[in-house]
Amino acid sequence: MIPSVLPTYNRAPLTFVKGEGSWLIEADGRRFLDLAAGIAVNALGHAHPALVQALTEQANTLWHTSNLYHIPQQETLADKLVEHTFADTVFFTNSGTETCELAVKMARKYWFEKGQPDRVNILTFEGSFHGRSSAGISAAASEKMTKGFGPMLPGFISLPWMDIDAVKAAIGDTTAAILLEPVQGEGGIRPLPDELLKDIRALCDEHGLLLILDEVQCGVARTGRLFAHEWAGITPDIMMVAKGIGGGFPLGAVLATEDAAQGMTAGTHGSTYGGNPLACAVGCAVMDHVTDPVFLENVNRKAGLLRQKLEGLVASHTEVFESVRGSGLMLGLKCKVAPGDVVNAGYDQLIATVPAADNVVRLLPPLTITDDEIAEAISRLDAAASQLGS
Known part of the structure; x- marks a missing residue:
């Protein structure tokens, strides 16, 4: 039963x-x-006083209104993320899985708006994990996650991990973006060498591709920098963030440059709960600590x-x-x-x-x-x- x-x-x-x-x-x-921390979620440990205070104060004031209205806590957290990262704009979600969905949509809409709607393919890597939605498992393409759930969504090309020649060979007229984790988490704690990350950034620049970094697990100070890509001295065009950003409260975010986000106008994406006052109040408290x-x-x-x-x-x-x-x-x-x-x-x-x-x-x-x-x-x-x- x-x-x-x-x-x-x-x-x-x-x-x-x-x-x-x-x-x-x-x-x-x-x-x-x-030594699990909720799978890299409880960045400041359990029941951190600052997070408890932020959540309690907000809970006594306002829980939810939806994104039909301005949310001051959301705007404050977005400002903090923009101040401390490459990003010009932020969209808030409830989880890392949801960030993958938006990152994929944003990359494809970018090329659609540029008059190249056939550029939809996203290059990904063996061993990756981008959540368990249909897009996420299609991107990772591992049998463990995809078996029995076919057909997979088209538009993802999985390549051998750390094989720069395979990346070069896979880039074509329909390539929209490259999606990768600077440090693979579910894949076995496999850091991408700084030089290889630099080479991939250079390839994106050479071919006009968008670089999407999945920092859901390796971000928010987990590697000793606010985000892992900072060690390589590069920046992405789009970045997926979750887990540690909420310190245990469900919160995710997609960070992007103004250029990469240009296709995401009113009505192109949404979330009922994403960026609600409770989550963003906690996120602000987390950011105040991890940016110190x-x-x-x-x-x-x-x-x-x-x-x-x-x-x-x-x-x-x-x-x-x-x-x-x-x-x-x-x-x-x-x-x-x-x-x-x-x-x-x-x-x-x-x-x-x-x-x-x-x-x-x-x-x-x-x-x-x-x-x-x-x-x-x-x-x-x-x-x-x-x-x-x-």
């Missing part, structure tokens, strides 16, 4: 009822160190500390782990055993991590994790690895 909650997840046998900073409290009282240079410096320092300790962990458990990879506080342990086994052993040691493709376990702690909590995380991961290696 089917349960009342549609069984599309293989859920762990855990029920968390409270969160405090980097910690999750299970219904039975056990305290888990959270001292905060970013501390993320980078802690990222270096965590990576150093993880390298030692790998060296101590060569039968379980192969290597460490990633950027900032978006790190992955490449495993020699099934990543699910590592995650489950972690649960036994009261630590939460996230499996990914390519035999990787993701470590996505709150950006507010302390040095002592990093040391405790390594201790618990060491115990989990010893449990598997024994």
